Amino acid sequence: MTHVVSDELDLFLAHIGRTDEVGALTLVRNLLGKGVPGDEVLTDLVIPALRAVGERWATGEWTVAREHGASHVTGRVVHLIADATPRPSSASRIVVCCAQGDWHGLASTILAALLRVRGIEAMVLPPGTGAGELARMLPDSEADSVAIGCMVSTALPGARAMVEVARRVGVPVLVGGPGFGPDGRWAGMVGANGWARDARQAADMLAGPDWPTITTPAPRLRHLPDATHDGVALLRTPLVAAGMAAMVPIEDERSETTLRDGLVTAVDTLAVSLFLDDHVLFVDFTRWFADVLTHRHVPRQALAAAYRAFAARLAHVPGAGATLRMAGAVL
Numbered sequence: 001m002t003h004v005v006s007d008e009l010d011l012f013l014a015h016i017g018r019t020d021e022v023g024a025l026t027l028v029r030n031l032l033g034k035g036v037p038g039d040e041v042l043t044d045l046v047i048p049a050l051r052a053v054g055e056r057w058a059t060g061e062w063t064v065a066r067e068h069g070a071s072h073v074t075g076r077v078v079h080l081i082a083d084a085t086p087r088p089s090s091a092s093r094i095v096v097c098c099a100q101g102d103w104h105g106l107a108s109t110i111l112a113a114l115l116r117v118r119g120i121e122a123m124v125l126p127p128g129t130g131a132g133e134l135a136r137m138l139p140d141s142e143a144d145s146v147a148i149g150c151m152v153s154t155a156l157p158g159a160r161a162m163v164e165v166a167r168r169v170g171v172p173v174l175v176g177g178p179g180f181g182p183d184g185r186w187a188g189m190v191g192a193n194g195w196a197r198d199a200r201q202a203a204d205m206l207a208g209p210d211w212p213t214i215t216t217p218a219p220r221l222r223h224l225p226d227a228t229h230d231g232v233a234l235l236r237t238p239l240v241a242a243g244m245a246a247m248v249p250i251e252d253e254r255s256e257t258t259l260r261d262g263l264v265t266a267v268d269t270l271a272v273s274l275f276l277d278d279h280v281l282f283v284d285f286t287r288w289f290a291d292v293l294t295h296r297h298v299p300r301q302a303l304a305a306a307y308r309a310f311a312a313r314l315a316h317v318p319g320a321g322a323t324l325r326m327a328g329a330v331l
Helices: 009-017 021-033 038-058 064-083 105-117 131-140 153-168 199-207 227-234 236-245 253-276 279-295 300-313 320-328
Strands: 093-098 121-124 145-149 173-176 194-196
Touching (some): 009 021, 009 038, 009 064, 038 064, 038 105, 038 199, 038 279, 093 105, 093 131, 105 121, 105 199, 145 153, 153 253, 173 199, 194 199, 227 236, 227 253, 236 253, 253 279, 253 320, 279 300, 279 320, 300 320
Parallel strands (some): 093 145, 145 173, 173 194
């Protein structure tokens, strides 16, 4: 990170934290006017700022509304950088999208802008695009590769579906994002050709000489889940109700909302853990969510009580009880 960019990080955070679009855009225009490369602004200012935004939400310092406002302004900044970049000169074309079931479109927009700065044309598909839509448009897209971002592990089955349709027509797939685990441990499970730890590495890989130009169909999952595993997500509403009922009522309304929303994610994450036959995913989520609750003065025992209620309702689902006990052990 250059001093020119790093010196502006706190000010940029202050702008997006106040939803000050004019201030944020002016700051970035000034950096570009000084000759700071657009890819450096993206990787050394925008991405670290978004990481800080996520941390401030997790600790309860920022509300969801403030986080969303900051993300909106940051999206405008990313579009500014992309618009200030000359039309790509490379013949390569990359389709960039979120995993099916993941609505965090800003990560895709950032990668597309970074690719454009590197001279590579990128087509961004809107959040909510599913495997079916990808299958229909990909053969006529002239795309060399597909880049799939997954910010939440609950979208891994959707990522798997999109990988399958891309590789079926010979288009290699690069994946990235925290949804694949801190070391990309679940990228191979969904059949990706490669995994990138961040947007900069993704751009390097897609533009590099070692990235494949064609691929074979995705290998079968090493574990094909029992149909009852998929049924866990269908029980989301009664499971969340049972979890909330098992706990001592939370007096703070914001904390109760965070807890209820988190239990929804817990059910979906449990379903994906069973889908992948990997309890680590659910245990890691539990550690993270317990920390979020601690910052909101919700005791870990509350989450443990909810998990016991889950287990009672899922006694018929193979593996669910064992996974919930492993997660409960870290609370």
